[in-house]
Amino acid sequence: MSSVLLQVHSILRWVILILLFLSIVQSFIGWIRRRELREVDAKLWLFTMISAHTTLLIGLILLLFGRFGILSTGLPEGVILMKDKFYRFYWVEHPVAMLVATIFITIGRGVVKKQITDPLKYKRAFWLFLLALLIILATIPWPGREIIGRGL
Numbered sequence: 001m002s003s004v005l006l007q008v009h010s011i012l013r014w015v016i017l018i019l020l021f022l023s024i025v026q027s028f029i030g031w032i033r034r035r036e037l038r039e040v041d042a043k044l045w046l047f048t049m050i051s052a053h054t055t056l057l058i059g060l061i062l063l064l065f066g067r068f069g070i071l072s073t074g075l076p077e078g079v080i081l082m083k084d085k086f087y088r089f090y091w092v093e094h095p096v097a098m099l100v101a102t103i104f105i106t107i108g109r110g111v112v113k114k115q116i117t118d119p120l121k122y123k124r125a126f127w128l129f130l131l132a133l134l135i136i137l138a139t140i141p142w143p144g145r146e147i148i149g150r151g152l
């Protein structure tokens with residue numbers, strides 16, 4: 001079960017990256033062209049947020065009950081969390097950074113409901129999505145990263 005969830009979690013990274021990239025491009029165009037908010041962009045942002053929330057939920061399950069989850073296996077004897085690169089990454093850095101990125105995506109999508117002009121909505125969404133993308137890119141365990149690296 002946990003290996004299926006891990007695969008889904010891993011594949012969802014591509015869904016998020018593609019949707020987030022499209023959201024950034026569209027919000028930039030909307031901002032620069034001073035567009036009225038288009039329904040299709042609001043939908044794109046919504047799906048970006050849903051994919052991030054789903055990944056977060058699965059990540060939380062993996063973190064708690066996965067093959068080296070906090071509740072399933074706990075820390076091995078003698079390991080000090082913040083001194084161990086592997087556990088520090090998977091228990092602290094990755095979850096916290098991804099949570100922050102998901103919050104940015106959620107706030108970015110939330111601008112749709114704000115009482116502000118549409119170009120301003122596009123501008124705010126652009127910056128929030130861009131920040132989220134940078135955080136996600138920096139904290140994915142890409143192949144080749146020492147100790148924590150995983151496959152694509």
Ligand code: HEM
Binds near residue numbers: 006016057058
């Ligand atoms: C945008 C959000 C996220 C993305 C793109 C993402 C991406 C990834 C990727 C690519 C892996 C490696 C998968 C593999 O080994 O094939 C991974 C592993 C993992 N992620 Fe995330 N993640 C996200 C959010 C989270 C969150 C919020 C948590 C915890 C609350 C989390 C917990 C974990 C854990 C514990 C693992 C290792 C699981 C294992 O190897 O058994 N992730 N994540």
